[in-house]
Amino acid sequence: MDRRETVQRTIILDTIKSIYHPTVNDIYEQVKKNYPQIGKATVYRNVNLLVEDGLLRKICIGEKEAVYDWDLDSHYHLRCSECKNIYDIDLDYSKELDEKIESLGFMVSHHELVFTGVCPKCQEKNTKMEE
Amino acid sequence: MDRRETVQRTIILDTIKSIYHPTVNDIYEQVKKNYPQIGKATVYRNVNLLVEDGLLRKICIGEKEAVYDWDLDSHYHLRCSECKNIYDIDLDYSKELDEKIESLGFMVSHHELVFTGVCPKCQEKNTKMEE
């Protein structure tokens, strides 16, 4: 299963790096600007390959669409319940948590930590509306 | 928006309590045994209402189907990457984590922590197969 290098895959990866937490559709729309003949299935296929290869992280949060995160260091996320945006959280990945669970008999590969709350921007918006 | 009490809702809630991390389909199949005329849409609608009312927790993990957890105390989960089962993890909910994120400017309502790994059963299965 050797993987061929294609123009599409290259463009898709480059594009992902330029968008913050994009959905497949975000990626598709953006890629289309430089490469109009792209098909959405191609984006899905390549995004899946990139996830498989560990170059991309898939984040599934309550919402319908999955979003993708291009980063090499693990980190956590917060989803604003008002604007629905997903923010990276500046908190180090805790290996100790994984170790704690391993001591319970599981073999742990990693964990996802997602906070739900309200981001600073939306908090500000709310206080203004109350005035 | 007063909520009516219906036979269906009662049966659905009772049924959920009897299944471990069920999907909507699991609930539907189980309810049908005692109440064959139930419709799947009714299950969806009631499950959503129960989540809205805080009587039920929706857990969305990478997989397509959402599973539901009937519990009042928050806790964490582990999803076995082999058997795909979801396990409750015996680790207390950390309010300190929420507080840490609040100090970063977010208003936090709660967090979800999901581990991915291999459960004891599947580990055992694997060692047996290697023999």
Add this chain to the structure above:
DNA sequence: TTGTGTGCAAAGCATTTGCACGGCT
């Protein structure tokens, strides 16, 4: 009686897949 909940089928979305064609190697 009055409107909310139900059951059914159809619609909606996100995602995957089948197939013929195009382009690396």
Add this chain to the structure above:
DNA sequence: AGCCGTGCAAATGCTTTGCACACAA
């Protein structure tokens, strides 16, 4: 030449919705 990746459209699977009828209040 051989075959993997692409583009399109169709299929899939989970979930929601429209509508007429049933039933709780």
